[in-house]
Amino acid sequence: MRSNEKLLSLPELAGVDALVAMSPENFAYVSGTFILTVELLRPRQAYAVLAKDSDPVLVVCSIETTLAQEETWIDDIRSYTEFKDEPIDALVSVLKEKGLALGKIGIDLSYLPYNSYALLVDRLPDAEIVDTTDAVATMRGVKTREEVTKIESATQITHRSVIEAMATGRLGETEKTMADRIITGLIERGAEGSLFGVFSSGERTRMPHAMPSDRVPKVSEIIRFDVGGRFGPWKSDFARTYSTGKPTDIQRDFYRNLREVQEETIASVRPGAKAEDVFFACKDEFEKREMGFHMPHVGHGFGIELHENPMLRPGDETILKEGMVLNVEPFGFDENGIGYHLEDLLVVTEGGNRLLTLGLAPTELPVIGKPLDQQ
Amino acid sequence: MRSNEKLLSLPELAGVDALVAMSPENFAYVSGTFILTVELLRPRQAYAVLAKDSDPVLVVCSIETTLAQEETWIDDIRSYTEFKDEPIDALVSVLKEKGLALGKIGIDLSYLPYNSYALLVDRLPDAEIVDTTDAVATMRGVKTREEVTKIESATQITHRSVIEAMATGRLGETEKTMADRIITGLIERGAEGSLFGVFSSGERTRMPHAMPSDRVPKVSEIIRFDVGGRFGPWKSDFARTYSTGKPTDIQRDFYRNLREVQEETIASVRPGAKAEDVFFACKDEFEKREMGFHMPHVGHGFGIELHENPMLRPGDETILKEGMVLNVEPFGFDENGIGYHLEDLLVVTEGGNRLLTLGLAPTELPVIGKPLDQQ
Numbered sequence: 001m002r003s004n005e006k007l008l009s010l011p012e013l014a015g016v017d018a019l020v021a022m023s024p025e026n027f028a029y030v031s032g033t034f035i036l037t038v039e040l041l042r043p044r045q046a047y048a049v050l051a052k053d054s055d056p057v058l059v060v061c062s063i064e065t066t067l068a069q070e071e072t073w074i075d076d077i078r079s080y081t082e083f084k085d086e087p088i089d090a091l092v093s094v095l096k097e098k099g100l101a102l103g104k105i106g107i108d109l110s111y112l113p114y115n116s117y118a119l120l121v122d123r124l125p126d127a128e129i130v131d132t133t134d135a136v137a138t139m140r141g142v143k144t145r146e147e148v149t150k151i152e153s154a155t156q157i158t159h160r161s162v163i164e165a166m167a168t169g170r171l172g173e174t175e176k177t178m179a180d181r182i183i184t185g186l187i188e189r190g191a192e193g194s195l196f197g198v199f200s201s202g203e204r205t206r207m208p209h210a211m212p213s214d215r216v217p218k219v220s221e222i223i224r225f226d227v228g229g230r231f232g233p234w235k236s237d238f239a240r241t242y243s244t245g246k247p248t249d250i251q252r253d254f255y256r257n258l259r260e261v262q263e264e265t266i267a268s269v270r271p272g273a274k275a276e277d278v279f280f281a282c283k284d285e286f287e288k289r290e291m292g293f294h295m296p297h298v299g300h301g302f303g304i305e306l307h308e309n310p311m312l313r314p315g316d317e318t319i320l321k322e323g324m325v326l327n328v329e330p331f332g333f334d335e336n337g338i339g340y341h342l343e344d345l346l347v348v349t350e351g352g353n354r355l356l357t358l359g360l361a362p363t364e365l366p367v368i369g370k371p372l373d374q375q
Numbered sequence: 376m377r378s379n380e381k382l383l384s385l386p387e388l389a390g391v392d393a394l395v396a397m398s399p400e401n402f403a404y405v406s407g408t409f410i411l412t413v414e415l416l417r418p419r420q421a422y423a424v425l426a427k428d429s430d431p432v433l434v435v436c437s438i439e440t441t442l443a444q445e446e447t448w449i450d451d452i453r454s455y456t457e458f459k460d461e462p463i464d465a466l467v468s469v470l471k472e473k474g475l476a477l478g479k480i481g482i483d484l485s486y487l488p489y490n491s492y493a494l495l496v497d498r499l500p501d502a503e504i505v506d507t508t509d510a511v512a513t514m515r516g517v518k519t520r521e522e523v524t525k526i527e528s529a530t531q532i533t534h535r536s537v538i539e540a541m542a543t544g545r546l547g548e549t550e551k552t553m554a555d556r557i558i559t560g561l562i563e564r565g566a567e568g569s570l571f572g573v574f575s576s577g578e579r580t581r582m583p584h585a586m587p588s589d590r591v592p593k594v595s596e597i598i599r600f601d602v603g604g605r606f607g608p609w610k611s612d613f614a615r616t617y618s619t620g621k622p623t624d625i626q627r628d629f630y631r632n633l634r635e636v637q638e639e640t641i642a643s644v645r646p647g648a649k650a651e652d653v654f655f656a657c658k659d660e661f662e663k664r665e666m667g668f669h670m671p672h673v674g675h676g677f678g679i680e681l682h683e684n685p686m687l688r689p690g691d692e693t694i695l696k697e698g699m700v701l702n703v704e705p706f707g708f709d710e711n712g713i714g715y716h717l718e719d720l721l722v723v724t725e726g727g728n729r730l731l732t733l734g735l736a737p738t739e740l741p742v743i744g745k746p747l748d749q750q
Binding site: 195196 | 409410411412415416417418437438439441442445456457458459484485486487488489490492506508555558559562563567568569570571572573581582583584585586587607671672681682686688689690
């Protein structure tokens with residue numbers, strides 16, 4: 001999946017004696033094992049410990065040992081017994097064994113709950129505890145070819161499921177029925193499960209993250225959705241906007257403009273540009289077309305975490321590099337307050353970028369229930 | 376959903392001037408609004424602030440304001456702009472406005488990341504910050520009638536989907552195909568999405584949390600799964616064990632024993648018993664039958680969080696009360712190391728308990744592809 005040497009360089013890169021990856025995303029990335037309960041049952045913490053000049057160690061709940069053995073590249077796996085042992089104590093044993101009771105220990109302080117931090121400091125009063133959330137996240141940001149392939153496959157499965165679901169959708173169906181078709185299609189095409197499924201129509205599109213309801217969309221309404229699936233540790237995140245038929249001029253024009261904005265914004269993504277440059281490019285395109293611009297960000301790094309660094313937002317001066325995978329997702333409201341959203345995934349390449357979705361959205365507002373040549 | 380007076384009593388119950396509910400589960404419970412991104416995008420924190428003798432306040436990311444307005448019982452909703460504002464600063468403004476800069480503030484220190492805690496202490500150096508994770512979790516533990524109805528519906532949808540999926544399953548299909556049928560059935564019957572879908576067969580049942588693979592189960596093998604869906608903030612969590620046909624004597628006997636253990640364990644659940652009593656009852660039943668017992672817990676409170684208090688484990692002396700909703704889930708390995716698992720949901724009632732699943736598992740090891748009268 002990635003070179004272990006790269007991972008083993010993390011303590012040095014982060015300037016620490018040992019780096020402990022323990023947020024669900026950082027743990028999955030460093031350990032190479034995807035333990036769903038690390039995310040779903042937060043007290044069941046797991047740690048990937050990379051100490052300088054020493055063999056890496058994994059610490060997991062005993063229940064998960066067999067799964068970890070099956071998947072991780074790390075030979076030395078320790079376990080603790082849930083409820084009987086404090087997970088932090090199992091981590092502290094490893095750190096002490098490595099002679100690091102006085103060392104500089106990096107850990108995910110953007111994730112580690114305060115209670116666990118307090119225990120860690122209590123057990124290692126003379127160690128220096130620093131935050132290395134971003135050191136791991138930054139390494140995660142640049143994907144290997146194998147990682148891009150996995151993310152591309154997840155995205156294309158999602159896109160394909162959307163195209164088929166919306167071609168099958170009919171007036172008279174509820175939001176829930178149409179949303180279910182996307183989500184079940186995703187799973188039948190390979191996702192292990194759904195991650196989220198935002199789906200709304202008409203007035204409900206004002207809410208950025210409305211769940212599908214029993215509302216039956218009427219003719220001349222907008223349908224907007226943003227869906228994602230789980231593919232092991234990898235995810236998908238994809239948004240499109242449709243019409244139920246007979247769109248109004250306002251709808252047609254707003255969509256056409258947003259679709260142009262999406263194309264122009266994506267054209268601004270290239271190695272050497274800053275993350276915030278893409279934000280400002282998008283903002284300019286909105287303003288050129290006199291569309292209200294209200295987004296705190298216009299996209300984000302993507303892969304294991306739903307929003308990864310870099311964020312396409314003002315103030316993020318990360319220089320874009322080949323291998324970064326980004327979602328670009330302009331979102332706007334027309335003069336009636338109806339929401340429109342398009343989201344595509346791309347990878348930064350030497351010459352600019354390459355789309356990982358099957359293609360940009362149709363240039364004209366697509367209508368449900370009609371086969372679409374190009375979506 | 377529940378009486379607001381009960382929620383408003385939380386600061387008094389917890390002995391604090393203000394209680395801030397902010398773990399995804401505690402926030403959903405106190406606010407009455409389910410914002411998926413609070414869970415999926417951890418930096419997008421949201422807070423439900425209950426201050427003594429004062430009106431409650433909700434603090435959410437501006438993107439989620441419209442959704443919160445639609446769902447919450449709290450009138451006063453404040454927002455912050457992502458990336459521009461620190462969420463903690465928006466919380467601190469509210470606390471200062473309530474005159475609590477010197478107050479005793481309860482917050483979810485089992486969830487609040489250390490970095491956010493450090494900011495909070497920096498902004499409110501003279502406040503006393505204490506942990507109130509459990510105060511809210513304890514209140515969540517006893518469900519109202521309306522809450523039980525929602526959880527019961529989620530469980531029965533899940534159970535029904537399992538029965539139909541396994542009656543349809545055939546030898547020659549992969550684990551993934553059979554698992555997909557359960558998950559898509561769940562969604563088509565009302566879940567908004569899947570929460571998890573553990574599914575394994577044969578040797579793979581040794582791993583407690585294996586994801587479905589492309590393995591094709593052979594005849595005379597065990598299939599074991601543990602699945603759950605999302606129903607707004609509510610969840611389901613349900614496990615069963617099947618055979619692919621022609622079970623061996625070892626399989627038949629082990630299953631029969633586990634099924635008896637499940638019935639006896641559930642019979643021990645009644646108001647006044649301690650949580651750990653149920654654990655020991657289960658352990659006794661295993662030992663009586665000379666089955667190896669390896670579980671750190673045999674079940675758990677359930678509802679909004681996958682594992683809620685009380686936990687059916689040694690040391691949890693919580694007295695069971697009417698309205699508590701518990702999963703009971705004995706898990707064992709036969710002499711060949713093959714895993715078996717049964718999980719049912721119940722609510723503690725005045726006279727003992729009432730099953731929320733459609734019924735206990737069949738008394739004899741069920742076989743895929745055969746319609747089952749009683750599952």
